[in-house]
Amino acid sequence: MPTPTHKDEEAAVSASDVVLVAFDGVEAIDVAGPASVFSKAELLRPGSYRLHIASPSGGNVLTNGGLSFAGTCNLRQLPAAIDTLVIAGGDEPGVRAAIVDQGISGWIAEIAPGVRRIASVCSGAFALAAAGLLDGREATTHWRACDQLQALWPQVRVQRERIYVHDGPVWTSAGVTTGIELALALVEDDLGHAVSMEIARTLALPMLRGAEQPQLSQALEAQASASHRLRELVAWIGTHPQDDLSVEALAGRVQMSPRNFARAFVAETGRTPARFVEQIRVAAAAQLLRQTQWPQDRIASLSGFGSVDALQRAFARQHGLTPQAYRTHDQT
Structure with a gap:
């Protein structure tokens, strides 16, 4: 058996816990897309990420497309040191229930001070806004929901023509497939451009759009x-x-x-x-x-x-x- 090098040991120690949060009514791609990016990054650079799929109650989560994520982790049972937290989006009733009935925004506000960076995909931005994390920040969401986000939280500087927005420790992305591009940007921020591009090629993306590209091509x-x-x-x-x-x-x-x-x-x-x-x-x-x-x-x-x-x-x-x-x- 080969002897681990110092570089291998350093990578293992520095592995970051990445949490993708789902809920009943979530958009499957909002979870599966970023999960695929981070898992491929781990394959390319072992020891970089530990991936967790979580939900307010744990267990199985039913997506808005009828698919299920099985065995999700309860939010209260996650590792103490979360490096990257990504809140997925979904249909309006599902997002509303997650915020109002399941207290996901209160949980986000509670743990946010200890998380290095927090991100949202699509309507997951509403959970971040309800947690107060978007106050005074630039942010985006799906183009159909930008006006609603602005109306509900006037203090958010909503960017309607952006694929994703990075403002301090908070990242938000437009909608559905842009979660893949957001995750690639997060990986690039951690592991460099070459790794991000290799994942993009593996996923057969036609092109890797920048943050300031319009949501509709x-x-x-x-x-x-x-x-x-x-x-x-x-x-x-x-x-x-x-x-x-x-x-x-x-x-x-x-x-x-x-x-x-x-x-x-x-x-x-x-x-x-x-x-x-x-x-x-x-x-x-x-x-x-x-x-x-x-x-x-x-x-x-x-x-x-x-x-x-x-x-x-x-x-x-x-x-x-x-x-x-x-x-x-x-x-x-």
Whole structure:
């Protein structure tokens, strides 16, 4: 048997207890998504995390989709030293019952001083707000619930167009699948960018969005009312920013004349092909700016811009700042 190294022993000692809190009516992905991220991080870096799925009463928890989490830990039986606490979201009756009837917010307020960081997925933000943890902080939740969160807790600085928000020791995320991106950000904060990216690749994520990306992607919005033919084209554009995306080339892919294609694209997606292509290319460039230290000429080329000047003009139109300012702001 190999002798444990000092590094192995250090990792084992420093393992952090991560608690994901569920309740009846919880959204299954809000729990399963972050759980998958942290478990894969543990596989990559053994000794990093100990994962616990907990609920107000312990035992089995019924999700809003009819699935069950079996054998959850009672909140009162969790380890004394919780490093990371993540509160999942769910349907409104379930969240309300967890807060009002099961006292989850009171429990959060009680243990918060001893927890290094606390996070929420989707409507789990309501439990954090009820615990007083979002007072005076920036926070987000699912786009459909942002107005309600703001109305109930005016002291919260609700950010409606964010994937996730990090304000001090508190992290909040938008909705459902954004819990995966939140968990990846937490892992990156602990273990570094390389580990986070390896998990993203393992989970076959199409891209790793940054905190300040809009909750509803440009591609998804464009696909909402498009015909099957254009929906497939929109998806293809999103993964091929470097290709020839001129009206003529795109029209050829769907076997339409350029004139008819341009009219149909505007009618079905609400934007011109040129505007949509620019949005996709800026999103691709933004991802590279967040994830690499590559120079702007390389990023411009890989994201489909003909020059750094074209990249900078497009960034100014969409973000109101330069690519370098965007990169600097995202890393602060």
